[in-house]
Amino acid sequence: MNADAHSEARPDRPPLAGLVDQRTRALLQVGQARVANAWMRLGSCAIVAIVAMSILGNLWPIAWWIGLSVVIFFDRSLHQRLLKAIDAGEQPSMTWLVVWTAAQSIYGNTLAIMLWFAPYVPGESLAVIYLCGGLANAIATLRAHAGLTLAGAVPTLGFLMGLPIFNFFANGATNTADLMLVVGALLLLGFGVNLWKSLLASDAAHARAEEAAIREQQAAAAAALAKTDTIQRMNDELRTPMMALIGAAEHLHRVAATPSARAHIATLVQAGEVLKQVLDDLTDLDRLENGSLEVEPAPTSVRDIVRSALSAFRSAADDKGLELFADISADMPTSIEMDARRVRQILFNLLANAVRYTQHGGVRVRVSAQVAPLPGRVRLSFVVADTGLGMSRAQLSAIFGRERVAGASDGLGLAISLKLARAMGGHITAKSEPGEGSVFTFTFDAPVISRSANAAA
Structure with missing residues (x-):
């Protein structure tokens, strides 16, 4: 549920203005994305751990995945509580959430270190693929909030660029080919920034469409209320003089001297009843459309x-x-x-x-x-x-x-x-x-x- 929908569901909640509204909406989007993304992260990391175990030849990747499972479930629980807090109108502190996001990103990327220094060349390739996947996940789930995006993406970029640089100096700083991955990481960073901007633009367009839909609903509700008020006023204005005319016609019918006069006055009375029924129809149509008309047997x-x-x-x-x-x-x-x-x-x-x-x-x-x-x-x-x-x-x-x-x-x-x-x-x-x-x-x-x-x- 987006921030606008939460605000509509609680009319007693004080309206948030400007930056606060945007911050609330961003936290809602991040929380929903992290909760929905938890199981996919858990499954994909399990596959990576199994492949890494075959490359490393030990059980360290499985131990890493068990620890990551605890991290992912705790992260999911945190974001569920975040959503509840926002739904209750509270404004949670961002410091602990940014620190936590950076910490879990660092822990999750430790597998890349194991793979990078594996005795087999495929380990480096798998490490790069894993880091790129982590970067894409951070951009996709944290994009709505710039601070959280940096907290999740910067450690991943640090690993992606730091490992080749470390390798370059560890090999005597003579083989410039070791730095090719740094160039690739910079290119990936450029593409990632463009992707991040595109996703933000899409989110903004979606938010504007939701706001427009809410405004249309409010306008429709206001129009329905105005129509109801108009019908009620017309009913009240017309019913009193009409009932007076019907009453006067009925009195004239009783005292009329000739059959012809009584017949004409009877017609007047019947016409008044028809007009009264029309007014009732207008009122009932409005009640039926609003769902407020009750049948009283x-x-x-x-x-x-x-x-x-x-x-x-x-x-x-x-x-x-x-x-x-x-x-x-x-x-x-x-x-x-x-x-x-x-x-x-x-x-x-x-x-x-x-x-x-x-x-x-x-x-x-x-x-x-x-x-x-x-x-x-x-x-x-x-x-x-x-x-x-x-x-x-x-x-x-x-x-x-x-x-x-x-x-x-x-x-x-x-x-x-x-x-x-x-x-x-x-x-x-x-x-x-x-x-x-x-x-x-x-x-x-x-x-x-x-x-x-x-x-x-």
Whole structure:
């Protein structure tokens, strides 16, 4: 985990600024690399020790590897504690870590001395290969922190250059060929510095990408919060005057003198109920997207829900000359435990689409109850069928196939209905053909409270 991720996970941790942030990130990267690299170092050094034992003809390489195993496990434990300390918001001292890194580098490179002075020429070659591997490991795992990189790489470079120089003077300082390895070490140092810079540039680019991703997430969260706040304010601003208008219309409906006036006022009341439902849809869509909407089941009558939904669209259907009726099965239980508000909301939205896109014929609601797989429950099916325009397979696929929940053609109501159905453990399906109307089916399981059946609606 990088430093940014740790900081995001602990909002109570004080923010680190400038160099401190970079230091924390560097220590995290070094710690993670050393912990992950421990087993590979142990295995590769075991192979080198076995080869060295065959060259030297004694068990000193095995003894060296046993000691190195203790060093590697201790180093791994140190860096694990380092990660925990950083995660807790502490700033560990670097002095002991730099000294320890240099000490283990020196100990690890003592094998190169054994190989260099072996009686066989391959010993020198293996020593150089081993030192180059140690240098690459230091650059790869310690690169994020310059001090630790120097602590791990300088002893290795010292061995790589010091052994040929010692050999040159030990042989009388006459054979300049003994110094060729020094030239090679200098070239290797140049390549190593370039590699180190490239790796640092890659790490910096990765860190910038992570920071950009975090900023995008924060911006998205802020946008979602702003949207939620806007919806809530709009809801609050509109709901109060709208409820006043509905209340006034209901009062006028009660005192209206003529049937014609009562009919017009009833239309006004129903239109207000539709607007109220739209506001509820906006609020619920935001809650569904935020995962904060809860389903609240309670004993309810299916017939009451259906009658309430139909009454809201009776005037609109009459104005268009449409038939609007319900067919509820005679064996429908009297009381079922479900969220009446959500079921009515789904049925309301399905009816709204049906009435809106039907120009002739009618809209029919069929409600049935079947035995559910679990005992004590029924499977309710609300079927809303219309004789309207219908939809093509492509339109149905756009709505259901990719689970897209909102769009210009399918509207907010259907978006809410699809999400609410899933939240209640149910689903909505649709069958439609252009010019032949549509059939939407909302199905879900619910516990039965009372099985006494009333007369059909």
